[in-house]
Amino acid sequence: MAGVLTGVVGALLTLLLHGAQHVVFGAGGHSFAQEVRLASPPRRLIGMTVAGAVIGLGWWQLRVRMRVIRVRDALGDPPVRLPLRSTTLDAIAQIIAVGAGASLGREGAPRQVAAAVAEVLCARLGLDDRHRRLLLGAAAGAGLAAVYNAPVAGVLFAAEVVLGTLDYIAVCAAALMSCIAVVVAWPVVGRDAVYHLGAHATAPNVWVWVVLAGPVCTVAGIGFNRLMEAARRGGPSRAIHLLPLRITAAMAAVGLVAMTLPGVTGNGKSVLEALVGRGGLPAGVLFALLVAKPLLTAACLRGGLTGGLITPSMATGGALGALVALGLGHDQGGLSMVVCAMVGAAAMLATTQHAPIMAGAFMLEVSQAPPTLWLPVALSVAGAWATPRLATGLKQL
Known part of the structure; x- marks a missing residue:
């Protein structure tokens, strides 16, 4: 029932x-x-x-x-x-x-x-x-x-x-x-994938990002979570009579940025769609999204809005992975950018949700990814799981 x-x-x-x-x-x-x-x-x-x-x-x-x-x-x-x-x-x-x-x-x-x-x-x-x-x-x-x-x-x-x-x-x-x-x-x-993958390939130097994605996205994910926690502390419990003004201001802020950067709107699906299925995004747009998406998500929470953080964190991780792909010398929208974006999104989600198994499964399932992508995603979420534990062990030594 x-x-x-x-x-x-x-x-x-x-x-x-x-x-x-x-x-x-x-x-x-x-x-x-x-x-x-x-x-x-x-x-x-x-x-x-x-x-x-x-x-x-x-x-x-x-x-x-x-x-x-x-x-x-x-x-x-x-x-x-x-x-x-x-x-x-x-x-x-x-x-x-x-x-x-x-x-x-x-x-x-x-x-x-x-x-x-x-x-x-x-x-x-x-x-x-x-x-x-x-x-x-x-x-x-x-x-x-x-x-x-x-x-x-x-x-x-x-x-x-x-x-x-x-x-x-x-x-x-x-x-x-x-x-x-x-x-x-x-x-x-519907029964189709949420994110339709374009053509993809895992170049040799992409495996460097696969290994480093866990530690890098752990640091980024911790920062993301701390930003959201700070924003929630200024959320709906404060000055309830000002809530309409605060929510209007938060939505207007997103709309103002969306005038030139439409990808910041919504849950972040449009960012991931562009990265894995529509030929990528330019480096300047990727950097802007990497900065603006978490900041505007925090602004919405602080304004009094409530909602999920799964896809905003994935969009942030995907933008980070795509920037890494460009740094590794791959073309904007190239075959390896798809892999880098998926790996970044999965590792970021694993950190922000403290759930590496769910993060890997979710990323593969919503894209209905072929087996060729299973290992890169699995290694990235394993790295996100292992990094804080290794850091804790080193501190104890």
Whole structure:
């Protein structure tokens, strides 16, 4: 039951995401990135500013009138329950904000609603705290799986990130729920890869980056996480009556930068699409995205917006990997840039989520990568896992 309902939730939120982006940027393109590029620069700024004002007013009223509980809080404290109404309204605001161009991931909203639906089922079935926690964690992973057509990543996210256990009952429940949710969401989300890989090849000197990606992206990922934590400390708990103004200002800031750098909008999918399937990006644009994407993501969080960080961190890592490819002498948009970008994205995600297995599986699954890319991605996430442990060991010596 939870798997079926999670698939429905994923499909409905995906439709809402597309509707929001059509309203703000126009419906003339075949993808979010194309719609943003086709929209005139003034429309990007004005559309995002107006959307920020509307979202800010809605979120302000929600937070004044209702209590919003996070999935992590409900899992960590058994007496705390996820209220379906406020959780769903908060998720709707999140998904509209991402569709309107906020520099945040879309995976947070389906995770929340799926867990809230599972909470209702647990109450109706009278499940104890242990099985309630298992079901909520599995539902959160299934929500991620449904919107990205990534059942394996959904299972690993539930086990490695949300629940922190490899208990066979938890893994089996998460697997069943994720697979059901993905199939139910197929009519809307589709069965194709999220990122369509172009032609690619792993040149000999790319293996240098494969080995170094773990340590480099560990440092970059730690910086990314610290920036986001600092931004959250200035988030919605401060000056609640100013929330509409703060959210409007954050959206306007993204829109202002998007007038000349449209890739900063949304969850970062457009950046990765350009790097792995559309011939790459110039070095100047890559450097600008590497700096602007995390800064604007932090600005959105500080302004009071909430959302996921999976795809923004992947976009940052992908831009870093593509810059490394250029530094290694490969052509802009060349065959090896695809590999470098994927390796950077996977290593960055492994660091920011503290989940190397999930990160590698997610990157390979959303791109439906061929076996030739499995080893580079696996080595990069292994390096991201090993680097902090080696650093800790050296400090102890």
